[in-house]
Each structure stands twice: as structure tokens, then as C-alpha cells.
Amino acid sequence: MSMAKKVSGSGRSKPGRWRLWIQFGFLLAWLDPLLLRMHSLCSPVFHCYSCPLATFACPIGILANFGAVHMIPYVALGTLFIVGALVGSTICGWVCPFGLVQDLLAKIPTPKWQIPSWMGYFRYVVLLGLVGIIPYLYGEGHALFFCRLCPAGALEAAIPNTAGLAIAGKTIVWPSAVKLTILVAFLGAALFTWRPWCTVFCPLGAIYGLFNSVSLFFVRYDPEECNDCDRCRKLCRYRGPDERRGTTQRCIRCMDCMQCNALGVGTIFSKKKTKDAEQLKVL
Amino acid sequence: MRLQLFNRLLMPVLLVTGGVAFVVFGAKFHVAQVFEKKEVTETIKIPAPFSPSGGLSGTSPWGGGMSSGGTMPGNDADDEEPAFTTQKVTRTIYVPKNELEPMLIRQLTVGGVRLIRDSDAEDIALDSGKLLQTYSGDAPALCPT
Numbered sequence: 465m466s467m468a469k470k471v472s473g474s475g476r477s478k479p480g481r482w483r484l485w486i487q488f489g490f491l492l493a494w495l496d497p498l499l500l501r502m503h504s505l506c507s508p509v510f511h512c513y514s515c516p517l518a519t520f521a522c523p524i525g526i527l528a529n530f531g532a533v534h535m536i537p538y539v540a541l542g543t544l545f546i547v548g549a550l551v552g553s554t555i556c557g558w559v560c561p562f563g564l565v566q567d568l569l570a571k572i573p574t575p576k577w578q579i580p581s582w583m584g585y586f587r588y589v590v591l592l593g594l595v596g597i598i599p600y601l602y603g604e605g606h607a608l609f610f611c612r613l614c615p616a617g618a619l620e621a622a623i624p625n626t627a628g629l630a631i632a633g634k635t636i637v638w639p640s641a642v643k644l645t646i647l648v649a650f651l652g653a654a655l656f657t658w659r660p661w662c663t664v665f666c667p668l669g670a671i672y673g674l675f676n677s678v679s680l681f682f683v684r685y686d687p688e689e690c691n692d693c694d695r696c697r698k699l700c701r702y703r704g705p706d707e708r709r710g711t712t713q714r715c716i717r718c719m720d721c722m723q724c725n726a727l728g729v730g731t732i733f734s735k736k737k738t739k740d741a742e743q744l745k746v747l
Numbered sequence: 748m749r750l751q752l753f754n755r756l757l758m759p760v761l762l763v764t765g766g767v768a769f770v771v772f773g774a775k776f777h778v779a780q781v782f783e784k785k786e787v788t789e790t791i792k793i794p795a796p797f798s799p800s801g802g803l804s805g806t807s808p809w810g811g812g813m814s815s816g817g818t819m820p821g822n823d824a825d826d827e828e829p830a831f832t833t834q835k836v837t838r839t840i841y842v843p844k845n846e847l848e849p850m851l852i853r854q855l856t857v858g859g860v861r862l863i864r865d866s867d868a869e870d871i872a873l874d875s876g877k878l879l880q881t882y883s884g885d886a887p888a889l890c891p892t
Contacts, residue, residue, distance in 0.1 A: 542769030
């Protein structure tokens, strides 16, 4: 029986305090401040490249569109491999603009509920079905082609482009009603839970989640410091740690759990002295 | 411990290396053939329809001949060029061009390229499986979705 250890940490963890500011900083980069429109380059985040202010191309859009023309998108896959292997789903928690939108909505003081952990596997259904199989078999014209349903595309591209046409006095092309409905549903859900899109549907988060167990940067769990108080699970809003503290795929590495000393920022080069090195697990 | 570090380091290094290789290959070497539809107008010459004039040349087998001083019909025509009419014909051709992957990314973002599928092959004189540029002239500005 382990000795009860002091539960330490109060307030946000040091890295976590800066998260919102870092997200805004990256948002400026994604919104093309220099009007470069570098759509030949793939960004690592979920950001529609039809947005009037998008700097780079969306990796999910590239995967879906290249699947529709039966080609392998080497540039997009290479970008995902590099970023995933380096930082994993840290991109989701610290860089993604659509995640930032949901985080801002979650700050509104409404009652919040947690989404069941098992719903996180639906992201892989979206990834394989709407991004992989349907584009490959039916092309970009199919109603279930991912970009036709994407809420990020509706928020960042369809609505601003429609507004732009209206302001310019041109013929207005209204966005798809299905797309707008999905956007409204997720924005509404973001008022009552944390990051509903990220935890349930995001195909890009599904990809990065697969890299969490092998990335160079990770959330380090030290069982020597842990007294099983479950504070990490209470602090985690996105169902990162589960009963075994080993599930890595749903973690977005927001680092809120690092208020507890048992969890910290780790790299494969960091040296943490423990009695038994094999107990050193990663999140 | 070193072995554990090596094992832990191996997979991310392989992934990063593979990722870099993919990006370089896609940006520099991955090429796809895209067909651009063009309308070509050609002017062709069509010989005028044959219209015989002045009857047969020479004397009639029944004795009636040409009046004196007359000339045989057709002689003047030997000195003139045959008559032609010009006609403009418009043909649709598909010009292949090679596109690197970064350019294809840009094209695909605006729905500028699509795959010819079996259901399209009847309307388009291209085999299914080929890529067709969907616009001519300036690329569209908005994504079709």
C-alpha cells in the first residue's frame, strides 16, 4: 500500500496558462496576415483553405480531394507524419483555430457535460468513411464528401464568402443548409461541453491521436508521484486519461492535468529518476 | 535504459524521416497528367459542287454543230482555279499537361480538377481514370463545396 502523497498544484499549470495566447498567435498565422495565399502548402491544422483569409491548405481537404481523384497526397501525408511524430495531438490543444473557437465558447458560463469516452472512436469512422472511402468511391460530388459537411469550412469559408458576395453586390451563393446545420449544432454543443467536434468527430484529431504514443514530445506520467487521487481525471475535460491512464488518442495535450505533480511535460530525452524505469508511462 | 531510449527514439525518427521524404517527393517529383479541354477552330476549304455549263463539247452526233467562231465550252476553265468554299469547323481537343502535386493541391482546392469516372466517359472523349481540368481560362476562386 503506497503512502499517501501530497496532492500538489493549484490553478492552471505553467504551460497551460499560456495556451490561449499561443492559440491566438497561431491564429494570426493561419489567417494570412500577409495575404500570401500559399494554398500549395499544407498546414497541420483543421482550417478550410477556402476561407478568404486562409494561408495554407487544409490537410483533411487535401486527403479527401486527392482520394476523390485516386491519387496519394504525399505532401499532406509527409506533413502529418512530421508534425505527428514531433508533437502528436499538441497541435489540437495549442494550435488548431477551430479548437480555439470551441475553447472560447466553452468559457461562456453554461452547464457543462462530459462526452462519454467511447464516442471518441467515432472520429475514426469519420476519417475512414467521409475522408477516405466515400471520396474514393464516389468523388467530390457526393453529399457525404467531407468538405460538404465540414463545420470549419462553413464557419471560415462559406459564411464569410457569402457575406463578401452580399457586400460586393454580386449574386449570393448560399451555403448548403446541411453544412450550416452541422455548424450550428457543433457551436451550440460547444456551449455545453468541451470541444465536441474535437472529441467526437474530428478526423485530423483522430490522425494525431495515433501519433501520441510515439511522438518525441508527450505528457509524462510518473507513478512514483501518483497517489491515485484521480485529480487528473477530474481536471481533464477531454477524457484524455482513462482508468488505465494509458489511453493516448483522445488527449489533446492541453496540459490542464499537469496541475498534479504526477504529470508533466516530457520528451524522450528528459531524464526522470524513478525506482523502476519501466513504470514510466506516457500519455 | 539506453536500449529503451533507442527503442523510444526509433519510431519518431523513422516517421520524421519518412515524412520529409514524402514532402520532398511530393513537392519535386510527384507529377500527374491533367487534360485541359480546348476548342480549336479550323478553316477548311471545300470544293464547290460540280455544276456543268454549256452542254457537251464538240459537234453533235446528229450533225448539229457549234456555230462558227464559237469556242468549245470548258476551254476557259482550264485557265482558272477550281472554285472552293471555306468553312469554319470547331473541334474539341484535350491537351495533356503535367502538374506537380503542389499545383494540384491548389487546383483541387477550387474544384479545378476532377477524375473522369465510368459514368462520365460517354459524354467526354476521355478514358475513365484520367484527370480533367474543369475550367478554361481563369481558375475559379471559391471551393465548390
